[in-house]
Every structure is written in structure tokens, then in C-alpha cells.
Amino acid sequence: MRTELSERLGIEHALFGFTPFPAVAAAITRAGGLGVLGAVRYRTPGELERDLDWLAAHTDGGPYGLDVVMPARKVEGVTEADVEAMIPAGHRRFVRDTLAAHGVPGLAEGDEGGWRITGWMEEVARAQLDAAFAYPLTLLANALGPPPADVVDRAHRHGTLVAALAGSARHAVRHAEAGVDVVVAQGYEAGGHTGEIATMVLTPEVVRAVDPLPVLAAGGIGSGEQIAAGLALGAQGVWLGSLWLTTKEAGTGSTALTAKLLAAGSGDTVRSRALTGKPARQLRTAWTDAWDDPAGPGTLPMPLQGLLVAEALSRIQRHEVVPLLGTPVGQIVGRMDSVRGVQAVVDDLTRGFERAVERLSRVAGRAAPPDTRG
């Protein structure tokens, strides 16, 4: 799985693995891909530095990246408290009632909860970046919108490529205009924030829209044959996120959540605003059902919704309240049916890719000689 982009980055496989877990990111890099650590859940630069230190020490010198959420529109001077004050009382009541209906206990004293999305805030993202640029990042990805111009410049001076996720060709063009080096075409079937256009249609559209920039296909990719499909669509690599959630290295901290992921079929996700206020694909749960119910108050816009539900999600996770327990994940969850190590997963992906290309070569009436490149 070698493309121009993978050669440029010095990785063996054109395989980009997004994960909130440093141990998974390190293992992806060691397995020949590029591990990309998600930064949105870090509350302090110190926490991020601790994990980047660990990551740097565990990649065997291989390259790695960081995924941040940098809003293109600055909202400087706005504190979390300012935003909290904008949340209607009725929505807070709905959260309390829904938790009470499922008997969800509170957090222990001093427990700040594991789930908190504050990385979207200008000041938090900036402090994270100040910390992150002390490390030799190979890739800096922006999960939402085009990155600010000064961040792109700073990354380039630092020798770091900048990537941005796009759910439409229009978004992709905006990213290209912002100086991004790599566009991640994130299809409808992907976990997390997605648009309406499926990977099969979106990938070639984005490839044509930003040519000659390299594009990564994301969404619905969890096997070697799906990697072959993504690359057939013109991508120079694939971006995988969901698949790592059930790896040994993930240690999600919740056996109940892992069990739900292993049991879920491809039809058990929903594109809901319940998590952040923007449509994000996730496990469908009693929690998402409550928010998506027309009889309820509905969700608030980003960033209010994320702040509104942060403590509730921490409580649900801490106490493993199974009916409400969820996570962002793509439709590929239907294929995640065992807990394996990252290396085993990558081996499967690369072998499956080889088999798919062999089969395609036969269909095209081409002989498929053995690999002669070593």
C-alpha cells in the first residue's frame, strides 16, 4: 500500500489511524501506518504533553500526527462560563430527567469525568498547539472546518503537513484554499461528524476538486477490500478511526462499551446531533433516541450541546449505564466482532488489500504476478 503520499511521509502503508488513545496511535505507527492522536478531549496542555511524550517514546522513531479542533471563526474572549449561561433551563431539566429515568448516579467527589469536549475553544486549541509544536509532528489534522491561516503557516514552518476533514467537495476546496496539504474525504457512513454524501461518491469528487492535493478516503473502511475500494476511488491513502476502538491497545475503560461495539451491526448507528450539536455518527442508544425524539426539546447548536451533555456523558460512562452508553463510531462497527491487537488488525488489512487487488487484476484480465518489490 504505497502511494506518493506514503512515500513522502516515509510510512510503509498509506494507512492513517485516528484514535484518542496514545497506545493505539503508537501501535499503528509501529505497524507501518501513521498514528494520529485525537486531542479534543485534553483539558490542559500538560495532559496532552504527557501523552505526546509517551507517544514519542513508543513509536520506535516512526512518524505520528495530532488531530485538533480549531474553529476557523475565532470566538476570543468567550469563556466556558459564558457559553454555559446560554443553555436554556428546560434543556438542563431534560438532561436531569433522562438521567434520573435510567437511575444514573452522580460522579464521585473530585471526579471531573472522562468526557469533556473543550478543545473546540480557541484558547484551549491554541494552548494545545503551543504544546504540540514542541514535538516533531508529521501531520496536523483539523477535524472541523479549515484551519486558521496562521496555524497552517506555523505547521509548515515546523515541517508538519496539514490535513482537514471534508464532507463535500465545496468544503474540500475551501480547505485547499486555506493551504491544507491533505484532504480527508469523510463519507456519510463514517463515525463522528459527517455530511450526507457517501464515501463512494464523495472520494472521487474531492479528488477531482482539489487535484493535485492528495486525498484520504474515510468512512466505511475497516477491511483490506474496503481499502482497495478507497484507493480505487483515487485516494492516496485511507483514514480509519472506528476500527481501533475494539483493539487491545484501546482499553476504552469500559468493557460494557466494548461489548456493545462487538455486538452492534452496521444498522446500529445513527447520525445525531446529540453529542455536539452537529450531525455526528455514533452508536444508537436510548440517549440518542431521547434527543432525536420529536417529543423532546431537541438538541442545541454547537458548542452548547457539547457543554450541556458533558457531565451526563461522563456519568453514563463511569457507571456503565448500558442503555445510554455510546460512542462515535461508523457503520463499519458491524464488522468489529473481536478484540485484537493493532498489529494483527493491520496485518489483516494489508493481506486483504493484496487479495482484493489480485482479484481485481483477474477481473480486468490482467495476470497478477507475485510481488516483486520486496
Added chain:
Amino acid sequence: MRTELSERLGIEHALFGFTPFPAVAAAITRAGGLGVLGAVRYRTPGELERDLDWLAAHTDGGPYGLDVVMPARKVEGVTEADVEAMIPAGHRRFVRDTLAAHGVPGLAEGDEGGWRITGWMEEVARAQLDAAFAYPLTLLANALGPPPADVVDRAHRHGTLVAALAGSARHAVRHAEAGVDVVVAQGYEAGGHTGEIATMVLTPEVVRAVDPLPVLAAGGIGSGEQIAAGLALGAQGVWLGSLWLTTKEAGTGSTALTAKLLAAGSGDTVRSRALTGKPARQLRTAWTDAWDDPAGPGTLPMPLQGLLVAEALSRIQRHEVVPLLGTPVGQIVGRMDSVRGVQAVVDDLTRGFERAVERLSRVAGRAAPPDTRG
């Protein structure tokens, strides 16, 4: 593009083209694929026979198929009038008001309209089949649910393979149990009736669920690279419907509709119940917006909705009322940007497929020798 299935059917390319237009079906077969004529809009067996006669005379002896809508549950003895009587007055009023708001004229006297979906009715579908089995059909496809057992038997005695569309692995297994020979995995991004699972995820799921039955990938496929992706996912062929709508041979009878299709982007479709009562992807129009508006009466279940809107759709088409004018079409509509002949389209598809396989072979580190088979 040769697979076990294409060899078995004696076609050059593993490319199945669904179309309501006999001239398109014939041209697809002549170009080396398998043209499949949609039968749902024929009102009498005589009309269908007329077009099958024409088709048989214009395929240069090549194979062709028919796509019908056979409900698995029989509703014998129910007439169209019985169903009409179940439609609430408020819904009829909504149709009248919406048409009036856009100044849509009535049909001329004696004009029965071009749009009428009655093929779903047991008696209509049966009469169509009686007529159809007088022809050497290579493939009989069922667009909705598994075909009835006696129809499968009759097709097999006739030497006709039976195909059925599936939007989930569960549906596909039901089809396999009903004796179907080929499953069409119809992804979320496809035109017409679709489920929620995207082609990238659905295709390999269905392939694994019905192994060793051959599977066709459908949804989001309108280029050679997308065909390569579909086949990489394990399909033995691809099923294309939308792409033919803007071919020269289609002669949709509406230059306004063709113009809308050429102008539409991949984000200009919607999965709406407005057409039949079941979610079907189509151009988003003021008409679908009206039905999908929470302030409106909402849609009726199948088959009521189809009967309710039949005359209205005929009027919209006859008078080319642009804001309301639509058609079932997939997200691939974003790629349909010129009117070309079917042969030119197929040439593009096969060349694009070759290029995609060549590129993939390079990525896999395999030399890609010239074709040694042809």
C-alpha cells in the same frame, strides 16, 4: 470486467444497467453489458409486450433482463379503487393545494399521464410476468422484497436467473432463502428505494451473508473507478441505474428534467417517502420539500402514497413545472454533466476501470503487464 457471473451470462462486461427505457436497455446490451428493463410503469401486458418486442429486435441477439415489483405478500382481490378509498381527504387537499400554489395545469382530456405506478399490484405484476415469460429473459429482477416462490420456480424452469435488491444483509439472506440467484446490494447513496447502509459497508456484508451467491454492487457507481471499488468490495458485477438518465437514448421526454439532472450536485438528492411511501432517493425538489415538511400532512404508507401522487406527478412532468420536477436518482447525479450515447458511457466506464486497476496494482507494488487475454 469479466467475473464468474459475466462469463455465465455470456456478457463482455460485468455491468448491469437498469432503465425504464427500452432504447437504453438495448444499447447497454449492445455495448457488452446486460440491459434490464424496468416494468413498473407499464399499465397493460400489451404495452410491455410492445417494448419487449422492440428490445428483442435491437440487442443484436444479446441477453437482456426485466425488473418487476412483485410483493412477497399477496394482496389478491384488492383493486386500485379499494386502495384509493383509503386515502384521507386532507392528503388529497394537500396535493391540490401544492399543485395550485405552483400553478400546475391539469392533463388534457384523454391524457392518462406518463407516471403511474401500478406494477406493484399482484394482478398487474402477474399479468406482466405471463407476458414476459414469452421472451428469452436472461435475468428477472425484483425491486422490492424477495420474489414469490412460484415466480422463482417459473423463472428457473424458463432458464432465467432471478435477482433481488437488498438494502441490508438481513434482506439479502431472506432473498437467498427464497431461491434468488443474484443479490443486488443497493446502498444508501443509490437512486430509488434504499436503506441506511452505504455501498462501501453494505456490499462486503452482503457478499459474506449470501456466499457463494454472486452479488452486484449498486449505489454511487457511475465511473470506472467506482466500478473498480464495487468489485474490490467482492461484488461480481455492478448495477447502474441513474447514469443512463442523461444518455441520448433515454429521451426522458423532458428537456427541463435533463437540464436539472445535468445541473444537480451530489448533495441535491434526498431520501424521501414522497414518491411511494417508502424511502426512495430522488432529486430534491419543492415537491419533496412539501412532503418532508413537518408542517405538512406527511406521506402515506405504500401503496397509498404512490396512488395519491400519480396524477400530480404526471401533470408536473407534462407541463415541466421546473420547481416540482424530479425523478428517482442517486448521489452519482453530481457526476452526470453531459448528454452522451450509451456506448460512449460504457467505453468511459471500461477505460476508467482499467486505469483504476492499473493504479491499484502499482499501489500494491505489483507490476501491471499489458492485457494478455484479449
